[in-house]
Amino acid sequence: MSARRTPREPAGEKALIAAIRRRTAGRTRSVRLGIGDDCAILRPAPGSEVVVTTDFSLEQVHFRRDWHPAESAGHRCLARGLSDLAAMGADPMAAFLSIAVPAELTVAERGSSWLDRFLNGILALASRHKVPLAGGDTAQSPLFDEVGSRQTGMVSADIVLVGSVAQGRALLRSSAKAGDILYVTGALGGAEAELLALGRNPEAFSKLKKSAPEHPHLYPEPRLAVGRRLLAQRTATAAIDISDGLSTDLAHLCEESGIAVQVDAAAIPVHPLAQKAEKDGWIPSALHFALHGGEDYELLFTASSRTKVPARIAGVPVRSIGRMKARRKGKPLMEMIRPNGKAVPLHAGGWEHFG
Ligand SMILES: Nc1ncnc2c1ncn2[C@@H]1O[C@H](COP(=O)(O)OP(=O)(O)OP(=O)(O)O)[C@@H](O)[C@H]1O
Ligand SMILES: Cc1ncc(C[n+]2csc(CCOP(=O)(O)O)c2C)c(N)n1
Ligand SMILES: [Mg+2]
Structure with a gap:
């Protein structure tokens, strides 16, 4: 132009x-x-x-x-x-x-x-x-x-x-049921890890002008084919995309559906870039990035425990990471089983404007 x-x-x-x-x-x-x-x-x-x-x-x-x-x-x-x-x-x-x-x-x-x-x-x-x-x-x-x-x-x-x-078929945040299994696409924490690397050395990224899957922050891939398939095959009972971080977007799904969740931390797919940031001593915990890092733009969805969910949908890996529960007074909305087996409350710790 x-x-x-x-x-x-x-x-x-x-x-x-x-x-x-x-x-x-x-x-x-x-x-x-x-x-x-x-x-x-x-x-x-x-x-x-x-x-x-x-x-x-x-x-x-x-x-x-x-x-x-x-x-x-x-x-x-x-x-x-x-x-x-x-x-x-x-x-x-x-x-x-x-x-x-x-x-x-x-x-x-x-x-x-x-x-x-x-x-x-x-x-x-x-x-x-x-x-x-x-x-x-x-x-x-x-x-x-x-x-x-x-x-x-x-x-x-x-x-x-x-x-x-x-008509009437859109995947909503508000229709997950207690007993449903929670799934996530792809891997989490990569966008936050790449943002950290970008801030430390922008020059190293300045020539990246084309979309590439190994750049989850600079070039996130919206999961349109997965969403379409979840709807067409009636796989999902509810869905949300992860823009603010798993913990924050999962809280939205729980609140809108009026239920609670138990997340299995050991099952969360942690992106290799977050793992590398931990290994290189840049961050104390890759899991923290996977739980609370924003802008991965992966899909979080629930499915009935009777539904067989494939390990890949439209070529994208899908992992089960928890189970939806009935809300109980005095119990946290979200609970996480740590890799050492201990159950702890999970707080919404993702991105928040004005936060
Ligand atoms: N200023 C506003 N006026 C009216 N509705 C709003 C406004 N801001 C947000 N909303 C509505 O609030 C709901 C949640 O919005 P939010 O921006 O958190 O969406 P999201 O999908 O969770 O996040 P993202 O913005 O990252 O896509 C949406 O239905 C949105 O349309
Ligand atoms: C320069 C710079 N600093 C920080 C971030 C991180 N960041 C900004 S908004 C957001 C959540 C999603 O936004 P929204 O809630 O508006 O959808 C995140 C994780 C960034 N991308 N660039
Ligand atoms: Mg969204």
């Missing part, structure tokens, strides 16, 4: 939107009208209902421009929304991106601007999951902060994802 501009001239709003429009599919099966009018027009399949989720990606909160490659910030922005759709078992219909950027980030440097690269990250993931960018809003973010001798501003992005799901 920068090819027609002279090097240090910021693109205007209209040019930016036109460039985004050129890079997105016009019509698809679910988008009757995309970028260009006052609203987009979506067409859900007959017999389906529409699900909607919205997530901020804020500079200094969800990413840092001096740590995250712009492509990763874009990928993560869309992945946050897609992961919520995955947790409901939904199919993506369209994405909407509202973004405020300081003018300097629209100026090309060596061929592309920060905003171009952010969009590259979004659109690469969008094309893999066949989700069209059907609209949004673009604004200039004011300059207010001194970085060295320069004034700069902050990037704020909000992604809205619209999806569809067969």
Whole structure:
């Protein structure tokens, strides 16, 4: 989008939107009208209902421009929304991106601007999951902060994802039953471990412009195929994605379902990057990262004890890590059996804004 501009001239709003429009599919099966009018027009399949989720990606909160490659910030922005759709078992219909950027980030440097690269990250993931960018809003973010001798501003992005799901079939947080088995996909704690490594040496990550499974923080993979399969095969009784950390998101599932849980710590799949951080003496406990580290974007789901749950779903490993219980007065909402066999209360210790 920068090819027609002279090097240090910021693109205007209209040019930016036109460039985004050129890079997105016009019509698809679910988008009757995309970028260009006052609203987009979506067409859900007959017999389906529409699900909607919205997530901020804020500079200094969800990413840092001096740590995250712009492509990763874009990928993560869309992945946050897609992961919520995955947790409901939904199919993506369209994405909407509202973004405020300081003018300097629209100026090309060596061929592309920060905003171009952010969009590259979004659109690469969008094309893999066949989700069209059907609209949004673009604004200039004011300059207010001194970085060295320069004034700069902050990037704020909000992604809205619209999806569809067969009527009455969406996977909810609120429908787990006492006696159900608790499962998790993939491995946990990797995103927090990679964030730690990123903060210690951002330069080592600065060239990572493409999605790769060995980068759980920079390029998390939303588990859409797993969610779809859990719904289609009626495997799950309830589901949630892990954005704030296993302990915090499991507490949401328990609270919304009105039940308790017992987690088997020894069964939790701990990501190799968290194990390495512990081995290298960076952190005291890899299990702590797996329990409370945020942004793994894995799925946590429950299934009846009579349901046979395969060891892999859509190519992703699935592990049983506990059992749902009836709530009892005076008993904690969440209990954990430590690897040494001792039962202890498990507190929600994941990410909390204003925390
Ligand atoms: N400002 C708000 N106004 C209205 N509803 C909100 C607001 N913030 C959150 N919610 C609603 O509260 C519920 C929980 O939101 P939350 O953001 O914690 O979702 P989540 O999926 O647990 O986390 P994540 O944001 O990481 O996806 C959702 O139904 C969400 O729509
Ligand atoms: C620069 C930087 N510092 C810290 C973090 C960690 N972090 C930020 S938000 C969040 C939870 C999910 O967000 P939300 O609750 O808004 O969905 C986590 C684990 C990061 N990604 N980048
Ligand atoms: Mg969620």
